[in-house]
Amino acid sequence: MGSDVSTYVLLSHQAALRRQLDVTANNMANSSTVGFKREQEVFREHVERVRRAPIEDAKRLSFVLDYGQVHDSRAGAFQATGHPLDVMIDGPGYLSVEDASGATAYTRAGFITLLTNGELGTPSGAPLLDENGRHIAVSPEEQGSLAIAGDGTVSTSAGPIARLAVTQFDEMRVNERGDGLLTGAGGRLLPAAETRLRSGGVEGSNVQPIIETTNMIEVLRAYQRTSEAAANIDTLRKLAISRLAKPD
Structure with a gap:
């Protein structure tokens, strides 16, 4: 695993959130579709250990993996x-x-x-x-x-x-x-x-639009936080490079 591991972790999270947003949007689009079953994304944690890290806890890296999706089996009205x-x-x-x-x-x-x-x-x-x-x-x-x-x-x-x-x-x-x-x-x-x-x-569809709207807002907020974290890491990386590039 390369030194830029934080970027890969954040990217895995963003990809999962994008998939979750697609599923939520599809649920909302089918809230009036007869017989439609609400879909829910299933994610799994992938843990990888790296050889070198500033602290011991940082050697254990957790990625988000898109495992698939399931249908909510509850009956519609x-x-x-x-x-x-x-x-x-x-x-x-x-x-x-x-x-x-x-x-x-x-x-x-x-x-x-x-x-x-x-x-x-x-x-x-x-x-x-x-x-x-x-x-x-x-x-x-x-x-x-x-x-x-x-x-x-x-x-x-x-x-x-x-x-x-x-x-x-x-x-x-x-x-x-x-x-x-x-x-x-x-x-x-x-x-x-x-x-x-x-x-x-x-x-009828078992989708509840209010719940899906709430889920969409939460996903968008989580995506925003992840994007901000990625931007902060990028700023710190540029600052470190600029300091390292200065002569003693």
């Missing part, structure tokens, strides 16, 4: 829509959909509609998947009696036809895609006994 097919997942898990590439993606936004081909899907046209990974098709004559039970069972007057797939993840393994859907790895398909859906509405 129920928002009634008056549409009987809309559902809110009352508990953990995500609905499974098939994206345009044929891959499986996930969402908490429970807007459910009948696509033009008679399949259940999202308003954007992504087909919903059942617990076997298949599309859920409803015959034209049965569409008027379509209903979704609390355990995800889709039925008509003719009886059950499928069950919505609800998959639970470790929140560290769920990531935003940027198109309103998420990717996930290592999920567990919830059985009917563990699936809880509430019909007639959707889940």
Whole structure:
């Protein structure tokens, strides 16, 4: 480690604060997005020891490392829509959909509609998947009696036809895609006994704008303090160089 270690430590802190600011701003931008889960940055401390330092305690250097981010799993408020097919997942898990590439993606936004081909899907046209990974098709004559039970069972007057797939993840393994859907790895398909859906509405965002605004102010203040510390160190460094450059 070079002698200018203080600069590296401050830079690691500033980079972490910049990332935290980006996450907070994204939370605020999605405070009205149905099914959005507040994100929170996860940082870890990296400790490195140097061989030489003015005092013993200075040999132990602590850097801030960006480890990733997690979703706040707390549920948002129920928002009634008056549409009987809309559902809110009352508990953990995500609905499974098939994206345009044929891959499986996930969402908490429970807007459910009948696509033009008679399949259940999202308003954007992504087909919903059942617990076997298949599309859920409803015959034209049965569409008027379509209903979704609390355990995800889709039925008509003719009886059950499928069950919505609800998959639970470790929140560290769920990531935003940027198109309103998420990717996930290592999920567990919830059985009917563990699936809880509430019909007639959707889940609102669990972001609280006042808290995010407070967080943003704190991050900006911390960034300002770090910048001031970096400027002070730079001033001291220039002063030391100028004194060393003077002849005795």
